[in-house]
Amino acid sequence: MTDTEYDYDELGLVAGLEIHQQLDTATKLFCQCPTELRDPEAATRTFARYLHPTRSELGEIDQAALEESRVEREFEYLAYDTTCLVEEDDEPPHELDAEALETTLEVAQLMEMEPVDQAHVMRKIVVDGSNTTGFQRSTLIATDGEIETSAGPVGIEDLLLEEESAQRVEETDDGVRYSLDRLGIPLVEIGTSPDISTPEQALEAAERIGMLLRSTGKVKRGLGTIRQDVNVSIADGARVEIKGVQSLDDIDDIVRNEVARQAELVEIAAALGVREASVGEPRDATAVFETTDSGVIAGAVDAGGSVMAVPLYGFDGVVGREIAPDRRLGTEFSDHAKRHGAGGIFHTDELPAYGVTEGEVNDLRDAVGAGPDDAVAIVAAETDVAHAAIDAVADRARSALEGVPEETRGANDDGTTRYLRPLPGAARMYPETDVPPVEPDPSEVPEPELLTEKVERYQAEYGLDAGLAGQVAYGQYMPLFEEVVADGTDATLAATTLESTVTELRRDDVPVENLTETHFAETFAMAEGGDLAREGIPDLLSALAETPERSASEAADEAGLGSAGEDEVREAIVEVVERNESQVEEDGMNAFSALMGECMGALRGKADGDLVSQLLREEIQKRA
CATH class of the missing domain: 3.30.1360.30 (GAD-like domain)
Structure with missing residues (x-):
């Protein structure tokens, strides 16, 4: 097979997307357990299950579930100190999480969707071990929306609120091992109409949906928090559902390769x-x-x-x-x-x-x-x-x-x-009788500001340049940026720290993933309160990342990063100038640049650059 760019219109390409995005809620969808992931080594116990498909209300068995069950496997689950009976399927689920429902309604507004009058939780049969129950709970929240792409509108057929599956850890000799800390995290599933006709449009539609989701400021970020499924068919082929596209950038290649695969299979069938x-x-x-x-x-x-x-x-x-x-x-x-x-x-x-x-x-x-x-x-x-x-x-x-x-x-x-x-069929869905229906009320749900609108506002309101404004708006720290700025942190300081400084620390192999919102908020408060020089922020964040159990003030004290007074700063500068007296006498103010770096190093981030610059110029002028 050669690399061929097909005439997608002639082939009759039809594609649709299913976007699955974890929501950043305080608790899980049907219980009060936390939604944070942990290292599997932190598990405190394990238990095992064997799962089998059940019949639908009409007595039918889903063929996908039936084939899955023919492979006899033991499913082992890693439980944690917070794992509850709901997660183990030893207690009925609680009511649908209100915070998750509100965020889902915000998403519905951004996609111009119509909420259902009454939302009923359904069971979707899944017997691959990813749910301890043997099914996934799913709730239709809204229908009939639309997004725009350069190739025309793409309809949004449905928006569902679901529970995330358990995280596959590894294959074992007897079956599969799963971690329960991901199970039950609220998840929205967005299904488009089959309006997509090129690989490029598939990518653009996915990017648009991703931007709308992030505009809420209430979705999780990072690897594995968003997954894309793609449905692809050509006129002489068949509908194929492609699961688990981890990177949004891969969607156009996935569609392109699936079109090629189906075209080749059609030719093979003709030859046979x-x-x-x-x-x-x-x-x-x-x-x-x-x-x-x-x-x-x-x-x-x-x-x-x-x-x-x-x-x-x-x-x-x-x-x-x-x-x-x-x-x-x-x-x-x-x-x-x-x-x-x-x-x-x-x-x-x-x-x-x-x-x-x-x-x-x-x-x-x-x-x-x-x-x-x-x-x-x-x-x-x-x-x-x-x-x-x-x-x-x-x-x-x-x-x-x-x-x-x-x-x-x-x-x-x-x-x-x-x-x-x-492909699964209709027999995999049946009502969940343990959770009462809810009546979504979008009237009190504010419509989120789009990320594109945030970029414009950050430039106009805070004076950020277009590049930095875009980095903040589309970055994972956008909600934190808005929170700390509202609390009085300088917008430019917050933006450069959350985007540039954190990126530089990551490149230096500092474990920035250990930094919490509290670490950042305390650091900004110290800087704005005069207890920490801005130049000391990178050193303080680095210290906090290495020992995240400490507070910002504790880490600053241990690292000697407290803000120095003017007398202490001048004393350090005088020492540097006297040590380089001959250079000052010879070069005068031309020695400033070299001595500035030495002064900042001597103060180790304990003084702002503007103050150091002012006092150094004064000391050089005295001796010039």
């Missing part, structure tokens, strides 16, 4: 149709590899496992065909095999290789009745796993005869995707 291709029944091919030099296959056979094979009639050369960067049709088959515990597959388009000889390939073809125009895929694993995996490969190969299967896929870091599960 011409060949009258078909998929045979899986067969045991263990005997072919009894003396193989392939480490992977020999390891499975020696452990008492099996080698299962499926003949793919008319597939020769097709299984190895690239359908996305570094991904082939065989990779798709392998994804399905891995879902059932296999390490992957081998196929004849890539063999002989990996220790498999040409003779073994010929014997394999003979064993399953495959000719030169056919391909064969094999799975070597524990016998039950090998049988389940090869059946999944055969099913996926049959889908290739039809074209593009509808499915849910996961986003990879390189802009490609991998198979996760079938």
Whole structure:
């Protein structure tokens, strides 16, 4: 496959977005536990669960949940000193968090949406272990909105308030380990209409939605706090939901690669149709590899496992065909095999290789009745796993005869995707009877100021230049900036500290993530009150980041960063000038720049630069 820019209009590209954003509330959506994440090593205990799908009110079982449940796994949960019975699913959920609902209504206003008259909490079946309950609670709050893009308006179909899932920590020998501190954090899900027709418009729409969310000043920031799902289809393809796009900047590449993947699969289906291709029944091919030099296959056979094979009639050369960067049709088959515990597959388009000889390939073809125009895929694993995996490969190969299967896929870091599960259906949703409905009242919810409007106001009201105003408005410290400025901190000082100073400290490997809003507020208060020179702010923040349990005044005292009086400052300057007396006599005021740096170093941030400059000039003039 080559890098091709497709005619998206001709292909009939249709795309939509689902944006998931964590809200920055004091407590979780259905309990009073905190919403801060911790290191998994801080867990105080663990417990385990096995989850199984339940039937909907109509007696149906969601196919995505059913496939997930076929993989028998134990789910282990890390609990903390704040973990409550609601999070463990040992107590009914409490009422919907009022703060989260108010923020969601603010988002609805920014997207010109109509709130529902009565909001009912629903259960969405999820049995991958990410919820201790086996379902996620979700509430429709508003509908029928719209945002603008340069390519035209994009409708916003729905706005939901949901509980965040538990955080996957690692795979274990028995299943998956999750951390419970993320479970239940309020989350808004924003779903667009399928109005997006190019990769560039998808990115622009996501950027617009992200800006509107941040305009509330009430959303969490940082890696993992916002996730984008993308729904993509082309006219001859099928709707594919791509989950977990972590970086907004990847959205256009994700859409571009999915269009290419679907276009390639459509062409493959057409070629297989011409060949009258078909998929045979899986067969045991263990005997072919009894003396193989392939480490992977020999390891499975020696452990008492099996080698299962499926003949793919008319597939020769097709299984190895690239359908996305570094991904082939065989990779798709392998994804399905891995879902059932296999390490992957081998196929004849890539063999002989990996220790498999040409003779073994010929014997394999003979064993399953495959000719030169056919391909064969094999799975070597524990016998039950090998049988389940090869059946999944055969099913996926049959889908290739039809074209593009509808499915849910996961986003990879390189802009490609991998198979996760079938698309969910309506059977996964049913009412939550433990939480009473609420009646959203948007009348008392103020409409937030847009970030674009904040940039203009910061320039006009505070005199910030456009660049600094933009950094503050779009930065993670915007709410803190407005708070400290309202409390009397100079706007320029607050802005440069929160953006420039913190960035410089981060580059110097100072753990700035340890700094809290209280640290900043106390630091600014000391500077404005004359207890800390502005030049001492970086040193104080650095000290607080290293030992965040201390207050700003305690850290300043220990580091000797208190503000020096004028007499103390002049004394330090006189000492520097006398130490450099010959240079002063020779160069006069031209010695100022060199001595200024030395004076500031001697005072170690205990005096403002303006005062040091004034007194140094006076001392030089006395001796010039």
